[in-house]
Amino acid sequence: MVAESELNTGVLLFLPYRALENRVFAALAESGFDDFTPAQARVMQRIGPDGTRLTELAEQAQVTKQTAGFLVDQLEKAGYVRRVPDPTDRRARLVCLADKARAAKETADLVVAEVEQEWEEHLGKRRTKQLREALTLLREITDPWA
Amino acid sequence: MVAESELNTGVLLFLPYRALENRVFAALAESGFDDFTPAQARVMQRIGPDGTRLTELAEQAQVTKQTAGFLVDQLEKAGYVRRVPDPTDRRARLVCLADKARAAKETADLVVAEVEQEWEEHLGKRRTKQLREALTLLREITDPWA
DNA sequence: GACTTTGGTCAGAGTCACTGACTAGTTTAG
DNA sequence: CTAAACTAGTCAGTGACTCTGACCAAAGTC
Numbered sequence: 001m002v003a004e005s006e007l008n009t010g011v012l013l014f015l016p017y018r019a020l021e022n023r024v025f026a027a028l029a030e031s032g033f034d035d036f037t038p039a040q041a042r043v044m045q046r047i048g049p050d051g052t053r054l055t056e057l058a059e060q061a062q063v064t065k066q067t068a069g070f071l072v073d074q075l076e077k078a079g080y081v082r083r084v085p086d087p088t089d090r091r092a093r094l095v096c097l098a099d100k101a102r103a104a105k106e107t108a109d110l111v112v113a114e115v116e117q118e119w120e121e122h123l124g125k126r127r128t129k130q131l132r133e134a135l136t137l138l139r140e141i142t143d144p145w146a
Numbered sequence: 147m148v149a150e151s152e153l154n155t156g157v158l159l160f161l162p163y164r165a166l167e168n169r170v171f172a173a174l175a176e177s178g179f180d181d182f183t184p185a186q187a188r189v190m191q192r193i194g195p196d197g198t199r200l201t202e203l204a205e206q207a208q209v210t211k212q213t214a215g216f217l218v219d220q221l222e223k224a225g226y227v228r229r230v231p232d233p234t235d236r237r238a239r240l241v242c243l244a245d246k247a248r249a250a251k252e253t254a255d256l257v258v259a260e261v262e263q264e265w266e267e268h269l270g271k272r273r274t275k276q277l278r279e280a281l282t283l284l285r286e287i288t289d290p291w292a
Numbered sequence: 293g294a295c296t297t298t299g300g301t302c303a304g305a306g307t308c309a310c311t312g313a314c315t316a317g318t319t320t321a322g
Numbered sequence: 323c324t325a326a327a328c329t330a331g332t333c334a335g336t337g338a339c340t341c342t343g344a345c346c347a348a349a350g351t352c
Binding site for chain 1: 153154155156158159160161162163164165166167170208258262264265268269273274276277278279280281282283284285286287288289
């Protein structure tokens with residue numbers, strides 16, 4: 001009914017993003033990682049290798065400190081993260097990934113690679129490269145934490 | 147800390163999408179359309195010019211009928227949509243856009259065009275074309291309603 | 293040492309989304 | 323043509339997500 005090219009770029013970006021996310025969650029659930037939610041995952045993704053402060057997670061995930069705290073609480077209960085004192089600031093604590101989270105991340109990374117492979121097969125090598133190039137460039141003006 | 151190119155394509159897709167969405171919502175709110183939520187907007191977006199059935203909206207927005215019904219209720223109360231009987235099926239009703247929604251859509255479209263213009267300025271004409279081309283192609287394997 | 297900023301929590305409320313169970317028209321098989 | 327199967331939509335209940343506002347404690351500033 002609507003011509004393909006009429007869709008705005010936002011929708012065009014969102015469609016494959018959601019497809020990828022759905023695939024990853026399905027695979028994770030199949031591997032037994034079914035005890036966390038998308039919202040929790042979005043926070044977990046942002047945790048750096050040396051741990052990250054709650055406030056920083058909140059900013060990057062674009063939620064309030066309270067929300068981030070709530071999600072981290074649940075992740076902690078489920079055994080995906082630990083909170084350790086920040087040696088440089090006694091007010092703060094660092095949220096760190098636990099082994100369980102690293103295992104889940106491995107599974108997720110595998111699926112992402114798989115889907116990216118499928119996309120490349122569909123688009124061809126040249127267009128895939130162009131796509132990533134354009135998106136990376138776009139990040140400069142759309143990602144506050146670039 | 148992390149090299150740009152290390153980011154997976156999913157994140158790369160999501161970043162500009164969210165940037166665009168944020169811009170649109172900010173502009174809408176500024177124009178007085180601050181009485182609906184992102185979830186409601188996602189449903190409203192899917193309503194066709196001649197109205198669309200609730201069940202169809204639910205499928206396309208990837209939520210249950212109940213959720214879609216809830217969101218449409220709120221949109222109806224806020225005056226964005228009307229429900230009219232479906233002449234071809236007495237069980238069904240068509241959810242139609244009201245004038246208020248059309249006005250909001252106009253504002254939104256303007257902002258989308260503006261942002262797309264900015265993106266094109268940053269990327270250049272060639273890369274923009276390549277981006278849209280790749281995304282449109284990708285839609286074939288990622289959009290169930292393509 | 294008082295003042296401001298920053299990291300984080302607690303309490304309460306509203307929104308979003310789901311499952312399950314149900315009513316009421318529509319379509320289909322015998 | 324009637325019973326069974328399907329489809330459109332609603333109601334009730336629950337859990338998940340997110341927000342605002344108030345607050346405490348440690349750092350940093352003057």
